[in-house]
Amino acid sequence: MIVMKFGGSSIESAEAIQRVAGIVAGRAERRPLVVVSAMGKTTDRLLDIGRTAIAGNLDGALSKLDDLRRFHAIEAGAVVSPQAEPAIEAHLESHFRELAELIRGLSILGEMSPRSIDALSSYGERLSSLIITEALRAVGVVAEHVDSRRVIVTDERFSAAAPLREEIDKRLAEHVQPLIDAGKTPVMGGFIASTMAGITSTLGRGGSDYTASLVGAGLSAEEIQVWTDVDGVLTADPSLLSAARRIRVMSFAEASELAYFGARVLHPSTMLPAVRSNIPIRVLNSRRPDIEGTLIVAEHQAGQSIVKSVVYKENITVVEVLSTRMLMAHGFLARIFEVFDRHQTSVDMVTTSEVSVSLTIDNTARLDAIVEELRQIAEVTPFFGQSMVCVVGDNIRYTPGIAAKLFTALESINIRMISQGASRLNISLVVDEKELHATVEALHKTFFSQVDEAVFA
Numbered sequence: 001m002i003v004m005k006f007g008g009s010s011i012e013s014a015e016a017i018q019r020v021a022g023i024v025a026g027r028a029e030r031r032p033l034v035v036v037s038a039m040g041k042t043t044d045r046l047l048d049i050g051r052t053a054i055a056g057n058l059d060g061a062l063s064k065l066d067d068l069r070r071f072h073a074i075e076a077g078a079v080v081s082p083q084a085e086p087a088i089e090a091h092l093e094s095h096f097r098e099l100a101e102l103i104r105g106l107s108i109l110g111e112m113s114p115r116s117i118d119a120l121s122s123y124g125e126r127l128s129s130l131i132i133t134e135a136l137r138a139v140g141v142v143a144e145h146v147d148s149r150r151v152i153v154t155d156e157r158f159s160a161a162a163p164l165r166e167e168i169d170k171r172l173a174e175h176v177q178p179l180i181d182a183g184k185t186p187v188m189g190g191f192i193a194s195t196m197a198g199i200t201s202t203l204g205r206g207g208s209d210y211t212a213s214l215v216g217a218g219l220s221a222e223e224i225q226v227w228t229d230v231d232g233v234l235t236a237d238p239s240l241l242s243a244a245r246r247i248r249v250m251s252f253a254e255a256s257e258l259a260y261f262g263a264r265v266l267h268p269s270t271m272l273p274a275v276r277s278n279i280p281i282r283v284l285n286s287r288r289p290d291i292e293g294t295l296i297v298a299e300h301q302a303g304q305s306i307v308k309s310v311v312y313k314e315n316i317t318v319v320e321v322l323s324t325r326m327l328m329a330h331g332f333l334a335r336i337f338e339v340f341d342r343h344q345t346s347v348d349m350v351t352t353s354e355v356s357v358s359l360t361i362d363n364t365a366r367l368d369a370i371v372e373e374l375r376q377i378a379e380v381t382p383f384f385g386q387s388m389v390c391v392v393g394d395n396i397r398y399t400p401g402i403a404a405k406l407f408t409a410l411e412s413i414n415i416r417m418i419s420q421g422a423s424r425l426n427i428s429l430v431v432d433e434k435e436l437h438a439t440v441e442a443l444h445k446t447f448f449s450q451v452d453e454a455v456f457a
């Protein structure tokens, strides 16, 4: 069997859903299981409705909710069969009634906890999975809806919950394998899960990819397919650089690194279950299904490529900590990290000099408190509006002279920090966001002007 995951833009309209239904129907002999995200930008819209409600604008929130209901009703109405319409209408009606109650509750409370954020955002995938099930049936696929919350079980870290592997595998065997054995196509919402106590949780933004690989690993799939809106994993984000090229094949390690350092195309944890069970992942374009996409496997002939991709993260904050007295004293770095740790703020990149330490963070929720504490032991300056740019490739570790190439490419750019990752698969640097585009462009030109056609399309 194979797992086929379709992202939000692949099911953003009736037309897109019909395209997806055709793709699934055409692969029936591979015995697919389908995982879907929320339709289009539904998750963003639900969260925006929640924020509107807690800001005290209940009417505004309910009116936005009504727009979202209408969007689902119209698109669903165009893809399900006339016989299925009353059932879908009843589902929409009950789900949106619950949502309206939830929104009223939030507006009274005036705040959203991670747990209520999950309750709210789960509706996107709950609705889309029901709609896609019927859209598949309408084209003759024997689809069967499975509520992912019965199968994907997590810990209680709401909004970024960690899956409980053994329990998931047990439940997949119990609830999903029998459907596949009976020749059916199970349809599951991605992203959503529940705790052992049955409370709705989520795997974090972009988490549907992770659902797909958890399910694929649990059911020993032949392949995990991630269908999205670009031709595969590319040498750069195509929304920043139109010259980006498709990577034909890459390793799990490269894909993990690339996802971790900002390429949105895959959730950073997606590779973990696939690595463990050694299941290939293939990234494909639902708008151009005949293109072979990107194959991600354990080992591959890297050919002549050194760098696979240039990725970036925006809105990074650099915190510079300066102390002429203390830095060399033992325990000083530990004290600095302890402050970040206590404020549950993770540090991504660190560079040190004799008198200073620079760190990057992307969550600034606790920055003021962190800076105040650090000022008791050192001079502290935050730099906002920074971007982290990272070049990734297995061969970086075996190839001398990469740093020289990189510095030559970036001659005219002011690099605030630079570091080679401990994995030695990447070199990361921090630049001001005004220089982000120029940096990515210059690096891309250096590493991808001439490429090995066996590795890049």
Ligand code: ADP
Residues within 6 Å of the ligand: 006, 007, 008, 009, 010, 037, 206, 227, 228, 229, 230, 232, 233, 234, 235, 236, 237, 238, 239, 262, 263, 264, 265, 266, 309, 311
């Ligand atoms: P989906 O809704 O299918 O999950 P996402 O928006 O999460 O899609 O991810 C696909 C997007 O990732 C692409 O549209 C592209 O803009 C972005 N992206 C960023 N970096 C890369 C990259 N290196 N290769 C491909 N896509 C990338």
Ligand code: ASP
Residues within 6 Å of the ligand: 007, 008, 037, 038, 043, 044, 124, 190, 191, 204, 205, 206, 207, 208, 209
């Ligand atoms: N719908 C969720 C999100 O927008 C999960 C996903 O799309 O993967 O983050």
Ligand code: MG
Residues within 6 Å of the ligand: 007, 206, 209, 264, 265, 266, 267
């Ligand atoms: Mg995604």
